[in-house]
Amino acid sequence: MKPRDFQLDPYWMPFTANRQFKAAPRLFVAARDMHYITEDGRRVLDGTSGLWCVNAGHCRPKIIEAVKKQVETMDYSPAFQMGHPGAFRLAERLAQLAPGDLDHVFYVNSGSEAVDTALKIALACHRARGEGHRTVLVGRERGYHGAGFGGMSVGGIPANRKAFGNALGRVDHLGHTHYPRENAFSRGQPAWGAHLADELENRIIPLHDASNIAAVIVEPMAGSTGVLVPPKGYLERLRAICDKHGLLLIFDEVITGFGRLGPCFAAQAVGVVPDMITIAKGLTNGTVPMGAVIVRRGIYETVVQAAPPDTVELFHGYTYSGHPLATAAAEASLALYEEERLFERAQQLAPYFENAVHSLREMPHVIDIRNMGLVAGIELEAKPGKPTERAFRTFLRCYEKGVMIRTTGDIIALSPPLIISKQQIDELVGVIGDALREIGRD
Numbered sequence: 001m002k003p004r005d006f007q008l009d010p011y012w013m014p015f016t017a018n019r020q021f022k023a024a025p026r027l028f029v030a031a032r033d034m035h036y037i038t039e040d041g042r043r044v045l046d047g048t049s050g051l052w053c054v055n056a057g058h059c060r061p062k063i064i065e066a067v068k069k070q071v072e073t074m075d076y077s078p079a080f081q082m083g084h085p086g087a088f089r090l091a092e093r094l095a096q097l098a099p100g101d102l103d104h105v106f107y108v109n110s111g112s113e114a115v116d117t118a119l120k121i122a123l124a125c126h127r128a129r130g131e132g133h134r135t136v137l138v139g140r141e142r143g144y145h146g147a148g149f150g151g152m153s154v155g156g157i158p159a160n161r162k163a164f165g166n167a168l169g170r171v172d173h174l175g176h177t178h179y180p181r182e183n184a185f186s187r188g189q190p191a192w193g194a195h196l197a198d199e200l201e202n203r204i205i206p207l208h209d210a211s212n213i214a215a216v217i218v219e220p221m222a223g224s225t226g227v228l229v230p231p232k233g234y235l236e237r238l239r240a241i242c243d244k245h246g247l248l249l250i251f252d253e254v255i256t257g258f259g260r261l262g263p264c265f266a267a268q269a270v271g272v273v274p275d276m277i278t279i280a281k282g283l284t285n286g287t288v289p290m291g292a293v294i295v296r297r298g299i300y301e302t303v304v305q306a307a308p309p310d311t312v313e314l315f316h317g318y319t320y321s322g323h324p325l326a327t328a329a330a331e332a333s334l335a336l337y338e339e340e341r342l343f344e345r346a347q348q349l350a351p352y353f354e355n356a357v358h359s360l361r362e363m364p365h366v367i368d369i370r371n372m373g374l375v376a377g378i379e380l381e382a383k384p385g386k387p388t389e390r391a392f393r394t395f396l397r398c399y400e401k402g403v404m405i406r407t408t409g410d411i412i413a414l415s416p417p418l419i420i421s422k423q424q425i426d427e428l429v430g431v432i433g434d435a436l437r438e439i440g441r442d
């Protein structure tokens, strides 16, 4: 290994135990297809698509070429009052991929910005309709909607909120949908739990009054808190209640977008059309930061028509909204997904992946396994008095053995690139099994 020519200390790492990491760093220096290369030259199989984003695998030449060409042609174009062709072309393509009449696209730079933008659009839309009193935003326990103030507020992860005053005031949360007592070891969508959506109508709406509620935001499949698969019928019920009471329904598809569950969007996998979809990650195959909100035509028209002509309709946006490098990366990624039929591939591989992950059922400390598409959660029994320790040690063991998994609490989350082979699925699951056996012994 070459000696490092940099210090570890000045970099304040996000969502990382800085002191623990810096005492035993894990550094990647290169990546290709299904593998990372560590600084000491080891190959590591990517079981998590980086951070749920590299859906077509790493360093794909066509994406690299598109970004290179763009940076040589035009590095930047102002996002406000100016445009460039790539941004329009990409919006048209996303409108074709999205379900129903979700056919207008607002660009941002991350999932967090997509969520905050969607929440702001919900408020602006109701106001434009003359219902500016609709300001309550409803999220869900164990939801992750990024790290901005809006996303943190509707999110339901206590540790992410604790130090920050819980942020936005007019927020409420549905209960989560994770009930292993009813649904442990479900394959695909669990049969039990559609009724959990009724809390919206039975508790939240009576408490706030529907006329004060702007929107409900959920991840169709909650990723970051450990792969919580929606019970059959649950999202359908949320949609029906939102329709009945005039609430906008936002699906946060930052993880589920771009084939993770098979079809392009989870909305299509479950057959429920939301009013807005937030995306990021797989949009550019993780290559260049980019996010977006895809909205129904009526939302765009409501906000735009409410303003006098020749005026800005929505006072919102970012310097890098629709950045040319990002739109080039996104166009090339979407073309690659289509050319290699990666969403269909994910759908076809899903049963093999499901059987492979469920083969870990008898491993020490495993108390639940769940899956949908090419995503799976393996939940371990927490070590008494030491929550998260078992899963984190499993993560470290796997890393030593050349496999990257992700853990959250005591749950292992798997979300490999959609190009993974059956042999690599076996390797991924085999290494996790070995690690669990070793951890189980001590």
Ligand SMILES: Cc1ncc(COP(=O)(O)O)c(C=O)c1O
Pocket: 109, 110, 111, 112, 113, 115, 144, 145, 146, 147, 219, 223, 224, 252, 253, 254, 255, 280, 281
């Ligand atoms: C569902 C969901 N929403 C939002 C975000 C935030 O995205 P970003 O980290 O790009 O801001 C994430 C990130 O994991 C996510 O999983």
